[in-house]
Amino acid sequence: MKTIHIDSEQQLPQVAEALLSSLEGRTVVALRGEMGAGKTTLIRAVAEALGADDQVTSPTFALVNQYCGANDERIFHFDFYRIDDVREAFDLGYEEYFYSGDLCFVEWPEKIEQLLPEHPVTVRITVDGPTERTFEIE
Numbered sequence: 001m002k003t004i005h006i007d008s009e010q011q012l013p014q015v016a017e018a019l020l021s022s023l024e025g026r027t028v029v030a031l032r033g034e035m036g037a038g039k040t041t042l043i044r045a046v047a048e049a050l051g052a053d054d055q056v057t058s059p060t061f062a063l064v065n066q067y068c069g070a071n072d073e074r075i076f077h078f079d080f081y082r083i084d085d086v087r088e089a090f091d092l093g094y095e096e097y098f099y100s101g102d103l104c105f106v107e108w109p110e111k112i113e114q115l116l117p118e119h120p121v122t123v124r125i126t127v128d129g130p131t132e133r134t135f136e137i138e
Contacts, residue, residue: 001138008131012045015135019046022137026121028098030109033125038133039107043077063092074102080111089115
């Protein structure tokens with residue numbers, strides 16, 4: 001497990017690089033943290049590190065956004081906060097995404113815990129202050 005403490009958003013590229021180096025062949029990343037902890041902001045930093053020019057926003061209502069990194073690699077960003085029933089993830093076709101080999105970031109994974117593949121990368125974000133965060137990557 002890697003633990004990284006940052007004092008400002010300007011340090012997020014370091015977290016993004018640490019996260020990418022922790023993938024070890026895994027493609028599903030479960031982001032855990034309270035509302036406003038910075039899950040989408042971290043995904044934005046990772047997408048930038050991968051060369052994506054897309055505007056990274058939370059897919060709260062669409063459930064999934066797609067971004068394009070360098071070399072046309074696809075990056076999927078899920079936000080399951082608003083789902084009330086795991087069947088909504090089935091309707092979305094989550095398996096096609098999670099088992100595609102493309103990088104998938106999942107906000108609010110606890111809503112679909114039983115659908116996550118074995119051993120996803122887990123990022124726990126703790127709010128330590130107005131601009132301070134601790135990231136635990138496992």
